[in-house]
Amino acid sequence: xxxxxxxxxxxxxxxxxxxxxxxxxxxxxxxxxxxxxxxxxxxxxxxxxxxxxxxxxxxxxxxxxxxxxxxxxxxxxxxxxxxxxxxxxxxxxxxxxxxxxxxxxxxxxxxxxxxxxxxxxxxxxxxxxxxxxxxxxxxxxxxxxxxxxxxxxxxxxxxxxxxxxxxxxxxxxxxxxxxxxxxxxxxxxxxxxxxxxxxxxxxxxxxxxxxxxxxxxxxxxxxxxxxxxxxxxxxxxxxxxxxxxxxxxxxxxxxxxxxxxxxxxxxxxxxxxxxxxxxxxxxxxxxxxxxxxxxxxxxxxxxxxxxxxxxxxxxxxxxxxxxxxxxxxxxxxxxxxxxxxxxxxxxxxxxxxxxxxxxxxxxxxxxxxxxxxxxxxxxxxxxxxxxxxxxxxxxxxxxxxxxxxxxxxxxxxxxxxxxxxxxxxxxxxxxxxxxxxxxxxxxxxxxxxxxxxxxxxxxxxxxxxxxxx
Amino acid sequence: xxxxxxxxxxxxxxxxxxxxxxxxxxxxxxxxxxxxxxxxxxxxxxxxxxxxxxxxxxxxxxxxxxxxxxxxxxxxxxxxxxxxxxxxxxxxxxxxxxxxxxxxxxxxxxxxxxxxxxxxxxxxxxxxxxxxxxxxxxxxxxxxxxxxxxxxxxxxxxxxxxxxxxxxxxxxxxxxxxxxxxxxxxxxxxxxxxxxxxxxxxxxxxxxxxxxxx
Numbered sequence: 001x002x003x004x005x006x007x008x009x010x011x012x013x014x015x016x017x018x019x020x021x022x023x024x025x026x027x028x029x030x031x032x033x034x035x036x037x038x039x040x041x042x043x044x045x046x047x048x049x050x051x052x053x054x055x056x057x058x059x060x061x062x063x064x065x066x067x068x069x070x071x072x073x074x075x076x077x078x079x080x081x082x083x084x085x086x087x088x089x090x091x092x093x094x095x096x097x098x099x100x101x102x103x104x105x106x107x108x109x110x111x112x113x114x115x116x117x118x119x120x121x122x123x124x125x126x127x128x129x130x131x132x133x134x135x136x137x138x139x140x141x142x143x144x145x146x147x148x149x150x151x152x153x154x155x156x157x158x159x160x161x162x163x164x165x166x167x168x169x170x171x172x173x174x175x176x177x178x179x180x181x182x183x184x185x186x187x188x189x190x191x192x193x194x195x196x197x198x199x200x201x202x203x204x205x206x207x208x209x210x211x212x213x214x215x216x217x218x219x220x221x222x223x224x225x226x227x228x229x230x231x232x233x234x235x236x237x238x239x240x241x242x243x244x245x246x247x248x249x250x251x252x253x254x255x256x257x258x259x260x261x262x263x264x265x266x267x268x269x270x271x272x273x274x275x276x277x278x279x280x281x282x283x284x285x286x287x288x289x290x291x292x293x294x295x296x297x298x299x300x301x302x303x304x305x306x307x308x309x310x311x312x313x314x315x316x317x318x319x320x321x322x323x324x325x326x327x328x329x330x331x332x333x334x335x336x337x338x339x340x341x342x343x344x345x346x347x348x349x350x351x352x353x354x355x356x357x358x359x360x361x362x363x364x365x366x367x368x369x370x371x372x373x374x375x376x377x378x379x380x381x382x383x384x385x386x387x388x389x390x391x392x393x394x395x396x397x398x399x400x401x402x403x404x405x406x407x408x409x410x411x412x413x414x415x416x417x418x419x420x421x422x423x424x425x426x427x428x429x430x431x432x433x434x435x436x437x438x439x440x441x442x443x444x445x446x447x448x449x450x451x452x453x454x455x456x457x458x459x460x461x462x463x464x465x466x467x468x469x
Numbered sequence: 470x471x472x473x474x475x476x477x478x479x480x481x482x483x484x485x486x487x488x489x490x491x492x493x494x495x496x497x498x499x500x501x502x503x504x505x506x507x508x509x510x511x512x513x514x515x516x517x518x519x520x521x522x523x524x525x526x527x528x529x530x531x532x533x534x535x536x537x538x539x540x541x542x543x544x545x546x547x548x549x550x551x552x553x554x555x556x557x558x559x560x561x562x563x564x565x566x567x568x569x570x571x572x573x574x575x576x577x578x579x580x581x582x583x584x585x586x587x588x589x590x591x592x593x594x595x596x597x598x599x600x601x602x603x604x605x606x607x608x609x610x611x612x613x614x615x616x617x618x619x620x621x622x623x624x625x626x627x628x629x630x631x632x633x634x635x636x637x638x639x640x641x642x643x644x645x646x647x648x649x650x651x652x653x654x655x656x657x658x659x660x661x662x663x664x665x666x667x668x669x670x671x672x673x674x675x676x677x678x679x680x681x682x683x
Contacts, residue, residue, distance in 0.1 A: 005585075005657060234583070235583060237583075238581070238583035238584035238585065238607070239584065239585060239607075242584070242607060279581070281589075281601075281603065281605045282581050282583075282584060282587055282605050282607070284605065285587065285604065285605035285606045285607060286584060286606075286607055288606070288614075288617060288621070289606050289607060289610070289614055
């Protein structure tokens with residue numbers, strides 16, 4: 001669906017934006033379909049709110065129970081005494097319209113419909129009913145057929161996957177929207193493991209009411225979001241999507257992984273969330289037109305998101321500091337391959353480096369701290385590079401396999417990164433020990449990469465975004 | 470849309486096309502006389518084309534003759550055209566001045582089911598067919614978009630003057646893309662496919678040699 005004429009302007013409806021806020025930052029929530037039975041979705045959701053430490057009011061709704069997990073349970077939403085910001089609905093599809101109608105009468109601002117069994121299996125009428133009830137009562141409805149919403153800052157977690165199976169990330173400022181619940185779940189789990197913080201996560205499923213354009217428009221103006229990441233299979237209203245995407249990229253980076261670009265992928269997407277995929281060339285054009293950074297894999301999505309938290313990157317001249325000559329050469333190769341430049345060090349930088357390096361090494365970029373480098377050599381080298389006016393970005397390559405380096409370099413780099421006026425990323429290639437150090441660095445907000453190529457590719461995307469028109 | 474309407478629409482949107490004249494009476498002898506007159510007026514070399522609903526595509530061989538350099542060649546071509554048309558009713562004969570050789574490009578348009586009118590730009594011939602070296606944008610496009618469409622082609626060096634050639638007039642290409650984008654937006658829902666193929670780019674200006682609108 002195109003949605004509107006080429007020359008028209010799109011704006012999200014004001015009530016949608018207002019009530020989305022209630023979904024993300026609810027003072028009270030109701031779980032319609034709250035269950036006493038462990039393993040049921042309606043049980044897991046209530047449990048996740050309790051275990052996650054949600055501070056607002058929780059109202060379980062179930063006509064056949066007096067209490068769920070120790071909470072007083074109401075048979076209908078109309079009986080709930082206080083105000084309700086957000087209702088999470090996990091009941092059979094056929095019962096959803098009535099429940100939503102009751103929400104509307106009760107003045108509920110937002111609804112998250114977890115239940116499936118709508119447009120994705122051909123029940124378009126049932127889905128239209130959801131849309132018309134939501135529009136009538138101005139309920140910002142997410143879903144149906146979605147995995148839920150997560151706002152770590154508010155401990156607001158309607159994702160129906162148990163905490164022990166899917167980790168929850170810490171508070172951060174990368175917000176993430178996903179058409180697919182499953183892919184979204186993987187990314188959230190990975191983010192939690194990598195120590196990457198999340199502002200908001202929204203699995204929006206069939207998008208009967210709130211679609212990707214509404215969410216992007218919201219996130220564009222959301223002060224708690226600095227980077228927006230989206231996993232898309234198709235878009236519902238092409239032009240609205242483009243305008244919403246431009247709203248985002250005017251203010252902050254938008255990274256998109258578009259699935260269904262090949263004809264095989266398109267066939268799968270059609271039967272998946274019911275969205276049609278456009279031809280790959282058109283999407284490529286749309287992304288370029290809207291200043292969207294396109295990721296081709298889930299790994300890239302993650303790699304890019306981490307680095308986009310950085311605000312400034314100048315013209316992208318890179319200093320490479322390494323304790324392994326070979327990795328430095330690889331980095332230099334990739335820097336040229338991705339159209340970036342190695343910084344030309346100033347005379348002062350060269351002189352300063354000469355003082356801290358062993359006499360047998362040459363002083364140029366990439367800086368080889370050589371195999372016996374220890375934490376203090378890294379500390380000094382980073383400081384020198386960071387103060388060179390010709391340097392915009394620093395890549396610090398740390399090979400933990402060497403004699404002089406161990407976990408003690410991690411706090412040194414974290415501190416140096418904090419002090420450095422220039423963005424700094426770390427490349428560490430290796431096994432279990434290396435992985436652990438990388439995770440710690442990531443959790444302190446220092447973006448790390450397992451290879452020079454992934455680091456340089458990500459930097460190239462950042463530089464492109466920073467220098468957009 | 471028939472050829473004449475397509476040409477007129479293109480010209481209305483300031484899309485430069487080689488000068489042309491349409492003469493009536495394609496099947497008859499007086500058609501030949503009119504064609505000769507038109508060709509002399511436009512100046513040789515010219516192309517001669519039989520315009521008929523039956524032959525909507527230029528690629529329909531036999532009803533299009535290129536590079537006619539003088540009266541004799543034109544007269545001969547006229548005979549062949551009538552023979553090849555096998556009695557198909559003709560709306561007339563198109564006499565069009567041959568465009569000088571330059572860099573062949575393609576500018577197209579297509580309605581995307583989700584984004585509406587889109588505009589396509591690419592290098593002509595083998596580059597489009599084999600390498601799919603095209604850039605696509607959703608209309609309307611900005612001047613920056615048009616600039617990017619030209620510069621992001623892998624074959625861009627050919628436009629910038631590779632192998633000692635003079636660079637083509639990029640400004641005129643940007644204007645062309647903006648004009649086509651406007652045309653496509655103004656006719657949203659009415660045009661499914663739009664083709665300027667080839668567009669020939671020169672050191673100064675560019676010409677849309679053929680216009681097809683479906």
